[in-house]
Amino acid sequence: MVGIKDVARRAGVSIGTVSNVVxxxxxxxxxxxxxxLSAIQELGYVxxxxxxxxxxxxxxxxxxxxxxxxxxxxxxxxxGAEETAQDEGLHVITCDSGHRADREVSYLSMLAxxxxxxxxxxxxxxxxxxxxxxxxxEIPYVFVDRRVPADEASSVSVDDVTxxxxxxxxxxxxxxxxxxxxxxxxxxxQCRDREAGVRSVLDASSARLSxxxxxxxxxxxxxxxxxxxxxxxxxxxxxxxxxxxxALGVLQGMVAAGVRVPDELAxxxxxxxxxAGAAAVPLTSVRQPxxxxxxxxxxxxxxxxxxxxxxxxxxxxxxxxxxxVRASTSLTRSH
Amino acid sequence: MVGIKDVARRAGVSIGTVSNVVxxxxxxxxxxxxxxLSAIQELGYVxxxxxxxxxxxxxxxxxxxxxxxxxxxxxxxxxGAEETAQDEGLHVITCDSGHRADREVSYLSMLAxxxxxxxxxxxxxxxxxxxxxxxxxEIPYVFVDRRVPADEASSVSVDDVTxxxxxxxxxxxxxxxxxxxxxxxxxxxQCRDREAGVRSVLDASSARLSxxxxxxxxxxxxxxxxxxxxxxxxxxxxxxxxxxxxALGVLQGMVAAGVRVPDELAxxxxxxxxxAGAAAVPLTSVRQPxxxxxxxxxxxxxxxxxxxxxxxxxxxxxxxxxxxVRASTSLTRSH
DNA sequence: TCATTCGCGTGAAACGATTCATGAGTCAAT
DNA sequence: ATTGACTCATGAATCGTTTCACGCGAATGA
Numbered sequence: 001m002v003g004i005k006d007v008a009r010r011a012g013v014s015i016g017t018v019s020n021v022v023x024x025x026x027x028x029x030x031x032x033x034x035x036x037l038s039a040i041q042e043l044g045y046v047x048x049x050x051x052x053x054x055x056x057x058x059x060x061x062x063x064x065x066x067x068x069x070x071x072x073x074x075x076x077x078x079x080g081a082e083e084t085a086q087d088e089g090l091h092v093i094t095c096d097s098g099h100r101a102d103r104e105v106s107y108l109s110m111l112a113x114x115x116x117x118x119x120x121x122x123x124x125x126x127x128x129x130x131x132x133x134x135x136x137x138e139i140p141y142v143f144v145d146r147r148v149p150a151d152e153a154s155s156v157s158v159d160d161v162t163x164x165x166x167x168x169x170x171x172x173x174x175x176x177x178x179x180x181x182x183x184x185x186x187x188x189x190q191c192r193d194r195e196a197g198v199r200s201v202l203d204a205s206s207a208r209l210s211x212x213x214x215x216x217x218x219x220x221x222x223x224x225x226x227x228x229x230x231x232x233x234x235x236x237x238x239x240x241x242x243x244x245x246x247a248l249g250v251l252q253g254m255v256a257a258g259v260r261v262p263d264e265l266a267x268x269x270x271x272x273x274x275x276a277g278a279a280a281v282p283l284t285s286v287r288q289p290x291x292x293x294x295x296x297x298x299x300x301x302x303x304x305x306x307x308x309x310x311x312x313x314x315x316x317x318x319x320x321x322x323x324x325v326r327a328s329t330s331l332t333r334s335h
Numbered sequence: 336m337v338g339i340k341d342v343a344r345r346a347g348v349s350i351g352t353v354s355n356v357v358x359x360x361x362x363x364x365x366x367x368x369x370x371x372l373s374a375i376q377e378l379g380y381v382x383x384x385x386x387x388x389x390x391x392x393x394x395x396x397x398x399x400x401x402x403x404x405x406x407x408x409x410x411x412x413x414x415g416a417e418e419t420a421q422d423e424g425l426h427v428i429t430c431d432s433g434h435r436a437d438r439e440v441s442y443l444s445m446l447a448x449x450x451x452x453x454x455x456x457x458x459x460x461x462x463x464x465x466x467x468x469x470x471x472x473e474i475p476y477v478f479v480d481r482r483v484p485a486d487e488a489s490s491v492s493v494d495d496v497t498x499x500x501x502x503x504x505x506x507x508x509x510x511x512x513x514x515x516x517x518x519x520x521x522x523x524x525q526c527r528d529r530e531a532g533v534r535s536v537l538d539a540s541s542a543r544l545s546x547x548x549x550x551x552x553x554x555x556x557x558x559x560x561x562x563x564x565x566x567x568x569x570x571x572x573x574x575x576x577x578x579x580x581x582a583l584g585v586l587q588g589m590v591a592a593g594v595r596v597p598d599e600l601a602x603x604x605x606x607x608x609x610x611a612g613a614a615a616v617p618l619t620s621v622r623q624p625x626x627x628x629x630x631x632x633x634x635x636x637x638x639x640x641x642x643x644x645x646x647x648x649x650x651x652x653x654x655x656x657x658x659x660v661r662a663s664t665s666l667t668r669s670h
Numbered sequence: 671t672c673a674t675t676c677g678c679g680t681g682a683a684a685c686g687a688t689t690c691a692t693g694a695g696t697c698a699a700t
Numbered sequence: 701a702t703t704g705a706c707t708c709a710t711g712a713a714t715c716g717t718t719t720c721a722c723g724c725g726a727a728t729g730a
Contacts, residue, residue, distance in 0.1 A: 069410050
């Protein structure tokens with residue numbers, strides 16, 4: 001593998017000069033620069049990041065560790081993060097913990113060994129030991145889609161209580177009195193908060209609430225939930241799901257069972273992923289600004305790792321969700 | 336940042352011994368080992384991969400560079416690749432070129448600088464200059480979801496010609512004579528092959544084929560295609576889409592326009608992503624074994640980079656696609 | 671003419687691990 | 701008592717960069 005010293009020899013200069021050509025071209029005379037550059041070309045020299053990083057002590061890579069890449073919501077976060085990273089000349093590597101704490105731990109220790117610049121983290125469990133050991137590595141991290149106290153870390157999130165309330169209010173206002181909430185695992189703060197939002201609205205109304213908890217936040221769990229809903233009596237006339245994957249699963253289960261949506265059952269999802277609007281009965285959903293979430297988190301992380309003088313203050317950014325009403329809750333468009 | 340020499344000092348041994356404790360524990364006596372391990376614990380020592388890699392000359396990371404992470408098909412490939420990588424103690428970093436050649440180039444040069452173990456590549460354009468310069472870096476790569484001549488590189492793909500034929504035959508056999516093929520950009524080999532498959536079947540039948548090309552392989556393009564289809568006369572009674580995202584877009588556009596699926600228009604997608612089966616009118620689709628694709632590609636790459644004696648022969652693995660028939664083409668289930 | 675500045679280039683010292691030849695110590699066998 | 705075999709630990713060399721103090725020569729100013 002050709003290294004900097006091969007280039008130096010070929011160009012008849014010292015290795016220090018080659019390094020300067022690559023990193024501070026203005027410090028080198030035009031003629032030498034040209035000679036070195038053509039040597040680089042001819043030899044096909046590619047700088048070795050590991051050596052560079054060893055010297056520098058920090059890498060040019062930031063990591064994004066998400067709960068589930070199968071959920072387009074997180075893919076959008078990744079895209080946002082990549083956008084700002086690129087502006088800073090950094091790269092993002094995306095890791096998928098698949099909701100599993102052991103994989104989260106494994107990735108975190110890998111990232112610590114890599115000495116990544118920082119980590120954008122959407123953790124399975126905040127209180128977990130996973131983070132506890134990672135903290136000692138001194139690698140900065142920012143929470144994404146999870147609010148934490150500012151003294152612990154910066155975080156960028158969306159107000160899930162409001163989001164839940166938004167959905168619930170919409171259902172109450174459209175006249176539903178028998179409402180179900182299909183929630184994901186309650187170890188997830190997002191799920192707990194959305195439920196809190198739902199309850200705050202429904203408790204103050206005359207509607208009745210049943211809560212179903214699923215083990216995963218995916219389409220298959222949604223289908224399961226659908227069959228449970230079908231067995232309930234009285235059967236709810238509206239269901240709010242903790243995310244769009246669940247909602248799509250419920251929708252499919254209902255359509256398969258001949259239940260008309262929204263006539264017999266209104267459905268509200270959460271995240272407003274692209275597939276929500278693209279469903280044959282387009283889903284009403286609570287939109288989260290996923291891309292902006294990713295951008296903002298990356299910006300915070302970059303600010304924290306800027307080689308400035310003073311440590312930057314931790315920040316807590318909270319975005320507001322927005323209800324997007326579509327056919328799955330509006331009778332007017334049906335049929 | 337605590338390094339190996341801090342540990343050595345604390346434990347009262349040489350750095351070589353610490354290294355042995357970490358990498359070849361059996362070569363160290365039990366008592367020293369215990370002493371070193373507790374020093375590691377107390378100091379919170381985390382090995383620095385960049386130094387390790389500098390010495391070793393190769394990294395423990397393999398990369399997967401895909402066309403579009405927004406497409407669940409590629410997420411499944413990533414999962415497959417990660418499964419086998421994990422078995423080998425490797426890590427995968429997933430990069431999303433978003434169908435853009437410039438990002439592909441940028442990622443490839445980053446990966447070359449990182450001296451990754453190898454790259455699983457789903458390239459925008461095989462003939463591209465992107466690859467040409469990457470080749471010089473000597474980093475092994477395996478094509479995923481794209482067949483190439485075995486003398487160039489190993490590849491793992493699915494037979495797209497057969498896949499296209501499968502879909503077309505299904506439509507012909509269910510009696511359609513006016514068929515549309517909504518294809519993605521023809522620079523993609525996948526798209527060209529699927530079209531070839533479609534033509535091979537339809538040319539031999541009495542059905543008529545119209546081909547619409549879209550600029551992207553996403554849901555929005557599918558919606559566009561739907562409106563174009565609506566303007567055609569005679570209007571096709573069946574449409575095959577080059578992937579499920581397009582198909583979902585078409586489905587949505589049609590349902591919004593009041594066209595009944597499958598009664599007035601049958602739709603076939605490609606990839607069989609989870610959302611295809613979860614659509615309110617579940618999509619008939621050509622299934623590709625995405626996870627196995629990822630696994631197989633990673634296995635090939637690992638075989639090529641095994642530090643064995645002889646270079647391993649290049650391999651070309653081709654999987655067979657499979658038609659999954661659902662409601663979007665079968666009148667029997669409708670209403 | 672001499673001193674000062676400036677522009678360019680050099681060479682060596684890091685960075686933090688791995689690896690390997692070497693040596694120190696112990697034990698058993700001759 | 702000497703040898704050989706074996707177990708552990710050592711310390712130096714090495715990987716490919718970056719960085720920095722320094723030196724050389726030319727240009728500038730007095």
